[in-house]
Amino acid sequence: MITSADLRHRHAEVWDAAVRHRFVDELWAGTVDDAVMARYLAQDALFLDAFVALLGAAVSSADEPGARMAVARQLGLVAGDEDDYFTRALARLDAAGPVEPLPPTAGFLTLMESARRSGEYATIMTVLLVAEWLYLDWADRPDPAPTDWLHAEWIELHRGPAFAAWVALLRTEVDRVGADEAVFARAVDLERAFFDAAYG
Numbered sequence: 001m002i003t004s005a006d007l008r009h010r011h012a013e014v015w016d017a018a019v020r021h022r023f024v025d026e027l028w029a030g031t032v033d034d035a036v037m038a039r040y041l042a043q044d045a046l047f048l049d050a051f052v053a054l055l056g057a058a059v060s061s062a063d064e065p066g067a068r069m070a071v072a073r074q075l076g077l078v079a080g081d082e083d084d085y086f087t088r089a090l091a092r093l094d095a096a097g098p099v100e101p102l103p104p105t106a107g108f109l110t111l112m113e114s115a116r117r118s119g120e121y122a123t124i125m126t127v128l129l130v131a132e133w134l135y136l137d138w139a140d141r142p143d144p145a146p147t148d149w150l151h152a153e154w155i156e157l158h159r160g161p162a163f164a165a166w167v168a169l170l171r172t173e174v175d176r177v178g179a180d181e182a183v184f185a186r187a188v189d190l191e192r193a194f195f196d197a198a199y200g
């Protein structure tokens, strides 16, 4: 069975392009243009809603009580802290209005909906794994944090021991039940395209 480590290795080129994206560099440097940050976060709010639904599907389809409880705990966290950041960030950027999904967002919404409808725990967990692991990877730089809370908190939400433990759980689960490689590759492509789209 293919492991999460193999998958990341096989798709390293696109993975690394996402993790070292201009958006990530600028976020760390605290120099992301407000218009770029607003476009990114408005799209990510759409992403996040489908992501919460997908976490619900993972809770529902888990084949093991310990894993179900761990995913349910994470679902509660996402609905709390992360939602609070979006509310404050979008208000500050004057970007709280409704937006249409750009193509990478639409691609993610389709991928997540199809995983959710499949009810396949392995497929659902593969999408969650890419979304969380790739974010942990870019947020885990040793660089000093930017000073503006708008940038610093977006980094803080994606690193630290609790978030790393959640990613470790996703890897363990995907390694246990078997990853869906096509879904993994599609999700990595979409992560890179999602950063590109923030630049219009």
Ligand SMILES: Cc1ncc(C[n+]2csc(CCO)c2C)c(N)n1
Pocket (backbone or CB within 6 Å): 044, 047, 048, 051, 074, 078, 082, 131, 132, 135, 157, 158, 191, 194
């Ligand atoms: C396009 C896109 N991909 C991945 C994430 C990462 N992510 C989604 S929900 C969440 C909360 C923690 O479980 C995290 C880290 C994102 N925000 N946007």
